[in-house]
Amino acid sequence: MKLTSLPASELVAAFRSPDPTPGGGSAAALAGAVGAALLAMVAAMPKNRAASEEDVDRLQAAGARCATLSEALLDLVDLDSAAYEGVVAAYRLPKGSDAEKAERTAQIQTAMRRAAETPLETMRRAAEALETAATIARFGNANAASDVDVALELLGAAERGARANVEINLGSVKDERYVEGSRGEIARIAEQCAAAAAAARRAADQAG
Numbered sequence: 001m002k003l004t005s006l007p008a009s010e011l012v013a014a015f016r017s018p019d020p021t022p023g024g025g026s027a028a029a030l031a032g033a034v035g036a037a038l039l040a041m042v043a044a045m046p047k048n049r050a051a052s053e054e055d056v057d058r059l060q061a062a063g064a065r066c067a068t069l070s071e072a073l074l075d076l077v078d079l080d081s082a083a084y085e086g087v088v089a090a091y092r093l094p095k096g097s098d099a100e101k102a103e104r105t106a107q108i109q110t111a112m113r114r115a116a117e118t119p120l121e122t123m124r125r126a127a128e129a130l131e132t133a134a135t136i137a138r139f140g141n142a143n144a145a146s147d148v149d150v151a152l153e154l155l156g157a158a159e160r161g162a163r164a165n166v167e168i169n170l171g172s173v174k175d176e177r178y179v180e181g182s183r184g185e186i187a188r189i190a191e192q193c194a195a196a197a198a199a200a201r202r203a204a205d206q207a208g
Contacts, residue, residue, distance in 0.1 A: 002078050020088070025080035025119045025165040032122055032158030033073035036129040038151035040066040042140040049207060050139040059139040062132035069129045073158070076122050080165075083118040086111040109174060116169035116182060122162035123189045126155045130193050133200035138207050145204055152197050159193045 003011060003022055011030075015022055043063025050056040090111040093104040130152070137148045163186055170179050 003081060004074050004077050021081035021084050022077065023081070023084060024161055025084070025115075025122070026077045028119065028158045028161030028165065029073050029076035029080055029122045031154045031161065032126040032129065033070045033077065035126070035151040035154030035158060036066045036070035036073060038147050038154070039063070039129060039133055039136050040070060042144040042147050042151075043136045045141040045144055047141050047143075048139055049142060055139050058135050062135040065132050066129055066136070069125050073122060073125050073129075076118060076125070080118045080122070083111070083115040087115050108172075112169055112172045113175070113178065116166050116173060119162035119165035119169075120182060120185065123159050123166065123186065123193075126158040126162065127189050127192050127196065130155050130159075130196035130200070133196060134203040137200045137204040142207070148200065148204060152200055156193065156197060159189065163190065 003014060003026065006014065011022075015027060040063045043059050043066065048056070048059055050059050087108070090104065090107040093107055094100045095104050133148065133152060133155075137145075140148065166182065166186055170182055173179050
């Protein structure tokens with residue numbers, strides 16, 4: 001059964017269990033999914049502050065994008081757990097002969113790249129959601145300002161938590177070009193998220 005199909009109490013119990021999955025990467029994706037969902041909610045609320053049809057369209061587009069991103073991040077809750085389980089399976093492959101050792105090493109490297117790529121995708125999606133936040137903070141219902149604040153915190157946690165998982169998994173990847181490229185993207189996304197969150201907070205302050 002998919003983790004995200006579980007009742008909330010059972011999902012939390014799964015995180016609480018001593019099993020390695022779901023772990024931090026799945027938790028980061030879940031935080032992002034909830035954060036994006038909150039932005040979608042604010043964008044869809046009546047009595048918004050959009051003063052023109054153009055502003056209404058911008059608000060609705062931002063909300064629709066967040067709804068899509070929330071679903072993508074929810075999928076990453078399960079994908080991250082599956083990626084880690086792939087690493088465990090690769091390490092359990094036989095290594096009795098040289099051929100088996102070579103195959104095991106190759107499978108481990110493939111699995112580690114997937115384990116790095118999955119939380120990197122969480123970072124990308126969280127960044128995309130944060131990019132919409134300024135529009136929603138500016139034009140959304142004024143009474144939902146605290147919901148926007150919570151969304152920003154959750155999406156920030158998703159980005160930072162996912163980053164920690166990318167970095168630790170990159171430590172086991174031997175492809176230096178891939179590692180260098182991934183670390184460059186991590187830095188760009190972190191800067192993008194910080195700038196987008198700051199812009200959203202400025203927009204909220206200006207909107208009053």
